[in-house]
Amino acid sequence: MKQVHVAVGVVRRESTFFICKRADHQHQGGKWEFPGGKVETGETVEQALNRELREEIGISITASTPLIEIAHEYTEKRVLLSVLLVHKFSGEPFGKEGQIHRWADIGELNDIDFPDANVAIVEAILDTL
Numbered sequence: 001m002k003q004v005h006v007a008v009g010v011v012r013r014e015s016t017f018f019i020c021k022r023a024d025h026q027h028q029g030g031k032w033e034f035p036g037g038k039v040e041t042g043e044t045v046e047q048a049l050n051r052e053l054r055e056e057i058g059i060s061i062t063a064s065t066p067l068i069e070i071a072h073e074y075t076e077k078r079v080l081l082s083v084l085l086v087h088k089f090s091g092e093p094f095g096k097e098g099q100i101h102r103w104a105d106i107g108e109l110n111d112i113d114f115p116d117a118n119v120a121i122v123e124a125i126l127d128t129l
């Protein structure tokens, strides 16, 4: 199975994190996600994430740091998630594609319905902050 490389942004403001709900027709539809999307040919992870966050939530990244890389195999798809912690940005994030979104407190992260690959992201957030 081909691996899809995905840039994922953990957008943080104080002790809260911006999350979006995936549309029903998407892979892992109905679950919450950290915004992001596929890395295109010739892009770095940082470039891909900046593009995706402008498209999906209307912000520009000012400062980010690598948080974790996760290779995960769903039954129908293999993904490599390159996750960046986005700690400075311009603009106010919103659901630019009409998606449901919210700021989740760090204490809530363990109870949110994320795709399976995200268990390791939540652990990394709780370990590093």
Ligand SMILES: Nc1nc2c([nH]c(=O)n2[C@@H]2O[C@H](COP(=O)(O)OP(=O)(O)OP(=O)(O)O)[C@@H](O)[C@H]2O)c(=O)[nH]1
Binding pocket: 004, 006, 007, 008, 026, 027, 028, 032, 033, 034, 035, 036, 037, 038, 052, 077, 079, 081, 115, 116, 117, 118
């Ligand atoms: N954005 C994002 N994708 C995730 C997360 N966790 C996770 O397993 N994924 C998976 O990574 C892949 C990323 O895809 P995406 O649908 O966001 O890609 P994209 O924005 O380029 O969208 P499109 O190709 O559907 O238009 C999906 O298979 C998705 O299920 C997450 O926290 N955020």
Ligand SMILES: [Mg+2]
Binding pocket: 035, 036, 037, 038, 052, 056
């Ligand atoms: Mg996306």
